[in-house]
Amino acid sequence: MKNKFIRLYSLGLLGAVLIFFIGWQYNIPVAAWVAYPLLIYVFRNIERWFHALPIILLIAVARFLCINGGWDISLPLMAAFALLMSIPLIAALYLDRRCSKTLNPFVATLVFPCTYIVLDYLLTFANLGMTLSLAYSQCTFLPLVQSASLFGSWYVGFIVAWFAPVAALAAANIENLRAVIRPLVVYLIVLSLTLSYGSLRLVFDRSQSETVRIASVTVPHDRDYWSITDAKTPESEAAQNKPVMQEIEQDLFELSQKAADYGAKVIFWSEGNCPIYEDDYDAFLEKAESFAKDNNVYFMPAVVELLYGQTKNNNLAIMINPNGEIGYRYEKTISWYPSSSDGVIHVIDTPYGKISTAICFDMDYPRLISQASNADIMLVPGFDNKKIDDYHTRVAFMRGIENGFSTVRQANDGSSISADYLGNTLTYQNYFRTNDRVMISDVPTKGERTLYGCTSEIFLWLICAGFIFVSTAFLKKSLMGRNRKKL
Numbered sequence: 001m002k003n004k005f006i007r008l009y010s011l012g013l014l015g016a017v018l019i020f021f022i023g024w025q026y027n028i029p030v031a032a033w034v035a036y037p038l039l040i041y042v043f044r045n046i047e048r049w050f051h052a053l054p055i056i057l058l059i060a061v062a063r064f065l066c067i068n069g070g071w072d073i074s075l076p077l078m079a080a081f082a083l084l085m086s087i088p089l090i091a092a093l094y095l096d097r098r099c100s101k102t103l104n105p106f107v108a109t110l111v112f113p114c115t116y117i118v119l120d121y122l123l124t125f126a127n128l129g130m131t132l133s134l135a136y137s138q139c140t141f142l143p144l145v146q147s148a149s150l151f152g153s154w155y156v157g158f159i160v161a162w163f164a165p166v167a168a169l170a171a172a173n174i175e176n177l178r179a180v181i182r183p184l185v186v187y188l189i190v191l192s193l194t195l196s197y198g199s200l201r202l203v204f205d206r207s208q209s210e211t212v213r214i215a216s217v218t219v220p221h222d223r224d225y226w227s228i229t230d231a232k233t234p235e236s237e238a239a240q241n242k243p244v245m246q247e248i249e250q251d252l253f254e255l256s257q258k259a260a261d262y263g264a265k266v267i268f269w270s271e272g273n274c275p276i277y278e279d280d281y282d283a284f285l286e287k288a289e290s291f292a293k294d295n296n297v298y299f300m301p302a303v304v305e306l307l308y309g310q311t312k313n314n315n316l317a318i319m320i321n322p323n324g325e326i327g328y329r330y331e332k333t334i335s336w337y338p339s340s341s342d343g344v345i346h347v348i349d350t351p352y353g354k355i356s357t358a359i360c361f362d363m364d365y366p367r368l369i370s371q372a373s374n375a376d377i378m379l380v381p382g383f384d385n386k387k388i389d390d391y392h393t394r395v396a397f398m399r400g401i402e403n404g405f406s407t408v409r410q411a412n413d414g415s416s417i418s419a420d421y422l423g424n425t426l427t428y429q430n431y432f433r434t435n436d437r438v439m440i441s442d443v444p445t446k447g448e449r450t451l452y453g454c455t456s457e458i459f460l461w462l463i464c465a466g467f468i469f470v471s472t473a474f475l476k477k478s479l480m481g482r483n484r485k486k487l
Contacts, residue, residue, distance in 0.1 A: 005047075009055075012042035016058035019089075020066050022137045024391050029141040032134060036164035039089075040112060041171055043097045052093075060086045067132065069387040085132050088119035096165060099470065102477045105169060106183040107470060113161035114467040117154055121460060129334065129364025134160055136395045142423050146198030148401045149450040151459035153366060156398075158463060159194060162187060207406075207420055209446035212352035214377075214418070215259030216410030218270040218437040219251045225275035226313075228306055229337065235308040238277050245275050249284065252301070253291060255438050260295040262440065265352060267297055270410040271332075271360050271381040272304035272315055281305050285318070293324035298350055300357065302381035312338040317357045317381055319348065332359040333368060345371035353377055353445040356405070360384075363396040363409075366457065373453030375405040376446050384414030386432065397423045405447040410439060421447050 015038030021031035039055070046052055064082035071078070092115040099111040120133050130136055135157035138144050145156055166187045173180045222244055228237070252274055256267050276284050284303070292299035298321055305314035315332040328346035332339060345368065347356045353376030358369055360382040372378060378400060384392050393409045397419045400407040408418040411431065418426040418441035427441040 008042050008046055011038045012046075012052065012055040013058060015039040015042065016055050016062055019059050019062035022066070022134070023132050024066050024070055025387050025389070026066075027137055027139075027391055029138050032137045032160050033163060036089075036112075036161065037167035037171070039093055040096055040164045040168040043093045044100055044168060044172070049094065049097070056086075056090055059089065063132075070385070081128075084126065085123065085128075088116050088123065091119055092116040092161075099474045100165070103470070103473055105180045106186065107473055109162065109165040109169060109183045109187070110466055111470050111474075112165045113158050114463055114470055116161045117158050117460075117463050118467045120157065121154065121464075124365065127334070127336075129361060130366065130395070130398075131364050133157055135398065136391075139391070139395045139398060139423075142202060143195050143198035145398060145401055145423060146201045147194045148398055149201070149404065149452055150197070152402055152452045152457055153398050154457070154460045154463060158459075159191065163191070202422055202424075205422065205448075207444035207446065207448075209353075209444045211442040212266060212377075212445050213262075213264045214266040214268075214379075214408050214441045214443050215256070215262070215264035216268055216270070216379075216408055216416060216418075216439045216441070217252060217255045217259065218273055218410060218412055218416070218431065219248050219255065220437070221248065221273075221275075221412070225304065225306075226272070228275075229304075229311055229313045232311050233277075233306045233308050233313075238308075241275075242277065242280070245277075245280075249274050249276070253287070256291065256299070257295070259438055259440070260297050264440065265297055266300075266350075266355070266377075266379070268300035268317070268357075268379050268408075268410065269302040269381060270412045270416070271302050271383040273381070273412060274301055274303040275306065276303055277306050278308060288318065289320055289324040289326075292320040292322060296322045298322065298327075298352075298355065300379060300381075302359070312340075315339070315359060317359055317379070319346070319355070319357060321348075321350075328357070330357050330359070332362060334361045334365055343368065345369060347372055347375045353447070355379065357381075358399075360411075363399050366399065366402060369399045370403060370453065370456050372405065373403040373450070375403065377443055378405045378407045380407060380409040382409050382411035382414065382416075384411045386413065388414065389430070389432070390415045390417075393417045402450065402452045403447075404450040404453055406443045408439075408441050408443060418443055420444055 015035045018031045018035035021028040063086050092112045095115050096112040100108045135153040169180050259267050288301050300319045302317045317330045319327040321327050327348045331341040333341040333343050347354050355377045356372040356375040357379045393415045396409050400421050401423050404421045406420045410416045416429045416439045429439040
């Protein structure tokens, strides 16, 4: 008995430690495939529910260590986020423990993935988006994530989560697999079809279209200009900040000119890379319009317009066509700061395909970005930090796979990468390892229509329906069991 207890705890602790490698700086796709089966096996076999509390604590600690430093917030608030983000996994583990003893083996395998994904989805409404979703942990496993073009990213997370109870079921019945052959075969068929589709798509669905040269530009800042907004943007301090801001602006235009001279037809800047006060905005816009017209380019400067006396700013990407006319003015929709965005993701026709824009965190919201399902190219000004370097740019490509557009993401303090609509890297540049922060990408001018782009989140609603089904089946079985005991 003691040996069993030690063995279960050892497996549970290993599974909890692996949570650290699911997402962000040290993301390893295989970690989720190993951690969740271990945790389910332990939770199903541990004698008392409260015996798992040390493992739960370690899960929360691993999650905290994973995300700590990713956002500029206090340690107590970061700890609260870590606990909040652990809820889907913990709730799914306990519900699976309870239902696996009541439901038939096949239905029981659906409890964990349906519960986990539904709760993971609900967390998106806490201004978190898919930031730490299970699907994102697989962002570099391209054969699997191609399935997002069919059913969306939630399907990717579901496939990974479904593996856990199936693997635990096989382990528990290793000497008599015939007794549980149905759920094992069904899952293996689904997984095989999913990976086969992804592998074939990567081989045979490569773009054959012409490319357009896109330049994306970043100029380093001498200070955190967002903190001016935090201080309610005092007008009295504007004079001391403006000279350096003007230098940043000048550097951005000079680098953009070099990019145009090199043949770039589309040029844009990273998120908020040009900080300007509201009384300088009109003059800046006139200069940007002249630049686009003089160089015959589509020019999209990204600015943070600081509003005097307010904690709000205008975090903008302004698309200007070669005639010097504004094609659209997009304000970041999902932000820690107040936003007056109308939530519309614009798409414009150009000689280089249909071009759209979203800013940084917007890309973590599939339903928002699905407005651009007819786009060919998505331009994404971003602002990251070293903790989420690479990861937060690569997960943005999930939206491209879902909707069939190529993506160019230029980030302050992070990795700037362009990828085609299959998620294949076209160009890579790291902010911390280069002094020349102009990235030149030759990007396909044509995307493709996807099933997900036409149907949106239908599979997510099926998962929600599956959660209701398994919950109802469990309650029905439990009530029947109680009635028998009374008789």
